[in-house]
Amino acid sequence: MLGSSETVGKMSGLFGNDSVYPKVQTEVYKKISELSGFYRLDDIYLSLIDQYMFPCLILNDRGEIVASSESADQYLKSSKGNIHQAFPASLSVQVNAALQRAKKEKKVSFKNVPIYLSGELSFVHLTLKSFFRQYHKLYVLFIEKAKEEAARVPVSGGEDGQLHLQHLYRTVKELEASNDALVSANQKLQEENKKLTALNRAFEKKVNELNTLKNDLNNLLTSTNIAAVFLDQELKLKLFTPEAANMFDLKKEDLSRPADKLTERFNYKEYADDIKRTLYENKTVVKEFEMPNGGWYTVKMIPYYASGKKVEGIVVTFTNVTELKMTNEALHISSQAIDQSPANILLTSVDGSVTYANKRFCRMLEKHLDDLIGGDVFNIYRKHFHCDDLNRFWKHVLDKKPWSGELHYQDGEQQDRWEQISLIPVEDSAGNVHQVMLISEDITNQKRSEKMLMKSEMLSAVGQLAAGIAHEIRNPLTSLKGFLQLMIQSKKYQKDYAEVMMSEFIRLEAIINEFLVLAKTKSTTFDPVQVNSIVEDVCMVLESQAVLNNVRIEKQLSGDLPEILAVSNELKQVFLNILKNAIEAMEDAEGFITIRSYYEKDSVFITFEDQGKGISKDVLEKLGEPFYTTKEKGTGLGLMVTFKIIENHGGSIHFESEEGKGTTVKLKLPIKE
Template sequence: MSLLEKDQQEVQKLDERIHVVGIGASAGSLEALEHLFEHVSTDSGMAYVVVQHLSPKFKSYMDELLAKKTKLSIQHIENGTKLSANQIYLARPRTLIELDGEYFKVKELKEQKSLTYPIDHFFTSLAKERREKSIAVVLSGKGNDGSLGIVNVYESGGTVIAQQASSAKFDEMPVHAIETGKVDYVDTPKNMSSIFEKVSQVQKEQLHFSNEEATDQVIEQICSFIQRKSGINFTSYKRATILRRIEKRIQVNQFPFYRLEDYKEYLIDHPEEIVSLQKDLLINVTEFFRDQAAFEVIATQVIPALINQKIEQREHDLRVWIAGCSTGEEAYSIAILIREYLDKVNEHFNVKIFATDLDRDAIATASTGSYGDQAIVGVSEERIMRFFDYDGATYHVKKEIRQMIIFAPHNIAKDSPFVNVDLVTCRNMLIYFQTDLQQKVLSMFHFALRKDGFMFLGPSETIGKLTDLFEPVHHKWKIFRYIDSTKRDYSNMLRVQKTTRTEKQVGAKSFVPYQEANPSQKPLTPIYETILDQFASASLVVNHENEIVLTGGNVQKYAKLPIGNVTFNVLKLVPVNLSIAIGTALKKVRIEEEDEVSFDHIQLSPDEESEYVSLTVKPLTIGNDKSASLCVILINEEKPDSTIQAITEVRQYDHDQNIHQHIVDLENELAYTKETLQTMIEELETSNEEYQSTNEELIAANEELQSSNEELQSVNEELVNVNVEHQNKIKELTDLNNDIDNLLISTTIATVFLDEHLNIKRFTPEVTKLINLIEVDIGRPLAHLSHNLVYNQLIQDAENVLSTHHKKEKTVQSQDGRWYRLRLHPYRTKENFIRGVVITFLDITEMKELNETMKIQSFALEQSPASIMIVDQNGIVDYVNETYEKNMGLSRLDLKGTSIFDIYRNEQTKISLDESWKATKQGQRWDGTSLYVTRSGEERWEDVTFMPILNESYQIQQFLRVAEDITDKRNAENLLRKSEMLSALGEMAAGIAHEIRNPLTALKGFLQLMQADSASNQQYLGIMSNEFNRIELIINELLVLARPHAVTFEAGSVTTILKDVIMLLETQAIMNNIQLIHSFELELPDIECCDKELKQVFINIVRNAIEAMPDGGNIYISAGLVNEKVELTFRDEGKGIPKDRLEKIGEPFYTTKEKGTGLGMMVSYRIVQSHQGVMKFDSELGEGTTVTIQLPIKQ
């Protein structure tokens, strides 16, 4: 069963499994692994398996090194290890691992000569077991291990990721992986974690492109859609590249199909997807100085060679063509290198760098010369300072570099090349082209280069079979030099393809230079421009096979395309007479090396009325170079009776003579060719036998060398890995040692290190203030040195720590009066051995003084009679003092972390709190009076100051609330005010009562006489009698106020008094549909009281409650013991009393009843006060009124 065939049951089980990320890594992969795991989430739900080429002769520190970069658990793989999510598994050296369900199987490898591929082995197992849940990652390394395994992962529906070659220390493994065409993503290790997440969240669709579906016809149809939309023809792109991009579009967008034909139909209905696919196919991956080592070769070998040659030839023009420049980083990199070398040799050159790309958006970005922080990572600090301007967010290339470059949109597959260039760079673009287009582009580069010019390709690109055009300068970095090849055929390169142009492209400017070009100027191809400069007639340019590569003027008049198979051979396109003349002239130019051959009076056809033309043939000259392989044919129409003037000799054309000579030349050429061919065949047969024998020997030798090379490669990779790990360890130790040295020098903590014999090992400069140490004392016993401490047990304590392995801490004082915290710790190694003692002295003098100051301030704060609270900027309580706790009846634990707005919830308190909070938030101080409610429900008043606490920068850090309880003071003031009012009222009442009583007595007597005399006046007399009685009642109350009599206080029971009052008023309550409900605590203590006066108070309160409920209801009467006082409450269900009127109850003549006098409650207040009690009123509108009386118990 193949990897692509699994039954439905296994597929369903697979969906429930976790993703497994297999990571293949070899030489130079440590840094890549660190970057990868540094960004991996700890709860990704995936398992990570790292397979490396490791040597068993050296210990691997990979687990320790990775542990510094990730919090994921790391373990080595053993046979039977179970697979779990969020774990990193490391393969051991010389083992082959594979998955068997949820467990690992490990095969130990013995020493053997053949090369093993552990990464391929695991990837193949991963594909088989996990299928769509498999992710294969190929990181830095030599060789091609992993390339076979990723094919299996890819074909099984898994995801394949390769490290970006430019970020890999050794790019062979990633490059080989990419070349398989089975890589889904190419990126840097630090970006791979986001790919993992995307794959895990959106399961990759199974895209099966069968042989029938993925036909060239369908792909070419898709390419034609793109060409009609954008004018770009992708038919010469590698099929694998196109398919991968289509697959990616389907996967990323989660399209509801997975057939290529379906995607084609989707493009027809969704033209916007065509644009997106085109952008995906235009792969813009570049960076500054990509492959630093390669650019170092360009800087030290190529550019100096070009410029020095120009200086010797006394030329000062330098032309460079950057093909596929993308967003411009490579072009600017080359420009910087040229500028640096010109500055070095103090020369001024006219430098023109033509940077071209098919992607117009990329060209637009490149022409701005602006890049973010990430883009210039590969640029040194010196170059950034020298060649960039920074505006705080973006780096801008300086004008002197930007002016060297002309950015232009250019289709390398169909547009004419630049010519006479000294350097062509085309990096990592050819790898996406098919072989034919690669060869064509390379031929174009050869045509574009000057003699001794250079070509710079990507590390994965080659020149193929064109070894006759270029010679290698640097094999690794693919730098080549131009080879002069006069017989090279450029016809295929120069032939213009038939393309479709979009409206956007018509009339568009070809170049985007730093200074905008004149729109009226249209650049011409260099060859055509040269022809127009030198000639002014109908003209053709032909190659060495006589094929037309360029035309000018009215050529259509003389050259006609034949019907059927098309040819571009000029001798087959022009009339016979003209063909013979052209063939003769070309022979003389090429073989006899004449500079120019001209014929006149050539008749185009045998017809007597046929036109006559003159003919000129000469080799094509561009600048100072002459290429014998290209020739210019000029045809001029002869007018009747005209005389042809020529710069060189003009021959009269003899048709018969030239035909005869042409036949003779052809026969001689054929005979020579046959003879040469026979000779070459014989030589080749002889050489072939020799080569065959030699080849067999070389094959045998090559097999032996290959075997040895594989062994050496394996050993080399293992040594590289070991060496990298050791280098990292050495670097860590060096850095750690440097850190310790700098710490000892810079720290202000006095420290001395002692060995096992209490000899000095190291010390900090600060310790010399306490122990008389100098550098030469290292190695001396501590006991031999004097110190400045008021402490004589240092040596004994050090010996004790060394023997007991327990630390000691003490506070000691120096002779100059400073205080130190002395700590003695055992010097413990990583292996848990004790190898000495570490003594530290921490100066705590300022801390000690500060603590004393803070202690005093804390005592003052805690013992303050004011209530103090500190809150943060959100109003959350940070601190309260004891007074606050006492006043509120809440503990600090209850208050800390609570919002101040939750503590003060009373409506009236909230108003003042909002006002004060708003003021303090604005940095102002607020003073005012506020009401608050204690935990027991008691309402109390306080004077409050609320102010911001500022830090050293005068910024608000916290808020301080200081409050003084004024409830008792307020009550005393109210009592005083009422007492003064009562005193004044008493005097006034005595006078009023005296003056009214005498006439009232007389009036009452006459009223009685009137009642006896007349029965008709009885109704009016009754009313008058009631009013007289009411006046008499008022007079009696006034007299009580005016002349308070002596009252005898005796021990009495409140419960008894209340029961008498209830019994007395119960009938009145029932008549008003009111029920008296009482609840008394058992065995309430007695109070000192006058039971008659208290009864008068209680009757007054209950009667007021009855009158407040005209519609009936309940009156609740209760008695209990609260805070060592007897507390009585009377609560009705009347309409209630407004808050603003509550405080006036008890004032003289103030009443809430229609016929009340206000004196009853005033008398009640006076009686309660005479009993050393307190009476309070609380009321809510619509809910009723509660009267609370507190009386002291009998002592």
């Protein structure tokens, strides 16, 4: 379609050429000037062409119709397509010839071109003129109908002219039929060409994919750290990776040579036989061999097929498995160590499903490993140990916090038993808990021995306290005896004497009750207790011994102390041991023993601070060891029992001391949850 400002401007010469178009009347220019303000002028130009010019068409370099006037439709079979599709045969040949000449010449004209219109033979003049539009060339075709005189010239020759005209009719018809056949054949060729083009694109895509795959394989072979060699059917080197080149000192010159050179670098006697077996029997062979330098390699021989089932060669890979072999050996040793461990070891998933149990654990339950794999660890402890406490500590392990503690249960004979348990999280490479390791040990005999030691230490403590208790009881007894003698002598009842005597009896009763506590059987039940109450009871028992040593006990106890879960008698024994040691440390010096209690976050703290002779650093490191003591008549078991009791309560004990400046003992116990 011609543009309003661009195309017509370039074609202005066409309208001024009298040989192409007669001079346009003055009113035409006036009409164009009047219509120049319209936005789209293409329709106006085409309308003017239809009114004042010959039928006109615009063609491109490929012979395709770009635009046409309505008056030109009478000469066309179709207003779209190329020259052969749009024009009848008689015109298409001439127009195509004119187009080929117009590519070299600026203007081409053909006179009296015959055309068969509406069943009659007519003649037209064709004029084709080229012009440039932006970056490409366009062609304007004018079709002028010949005058009647010119059309009748061939007929005026009489009978010869009539024959010539009939021959011309037949020729036009034949040309049209040939053109239709050519157009049909051309369409078929175009369809076949489209199919071939699509097929060619598919082939190109496949070729590109194969090239990409080839490049990927080449990159893989170049960058891999696996030594690989490719052998053809004659067992000659066809290709090798850089790693293989380094391993066997191969060069490009070795290609197409026999692969015997490889055997010079490793101890593999069956190499040649295995290569042939792979090639002729189509079998994959995998072997391990040791290099002269001590390293281990796995060799794998694989037949490869180029097409069908025919073996075209062999791929031989050499993988260094030295580290893997060493790791497997280390794992085997570790597995043997775990299996023969004197402790009971169990591996489970995070949900408690058993994945492994060592021999000792299996013997303890009298079960085979296969019977335990897949079982639930919580059900095992509930069924065989009658213990549900394991559930309480499992969540700590899933939070990556290892847990260790004691589990108490009763066996089938209703005997008390104890087990030391450690739950350890096993993390994977991403840092997530993948498994849980349970390590347990039966400590029943140890617990029984500790109980006997505690009882022995308690009896020892009772013996040492006897003197202080005797002195404490003697004072109220002296008062009672004196007041009774006074009342007997006076033979009358004295109320004041009776009240004093009653207070002394109450004091005696309290001392005796606390003394008897030490002889009672210990309870292993953890109950809510108040630490301050236990401190008060212990101070009452040892107050007389403190007075004998010129020591005063000062208590600074927090009034809002929360309760803790503990065995009351065991804590009394701990406080009794610590306070008695503090009094004995001050036997040569007067002063104070300060007892404080307070709490921080989730723990209760109790401190015993004396002003005694202190403890050296060497002695501090040995405190708590069995049978180690600095006293002449001591057994060395008191602090050991103290440490064990605090540990069983989930707490800790810490000593701070300096020679000549006293000692501070700090106890930490968890608050009741």
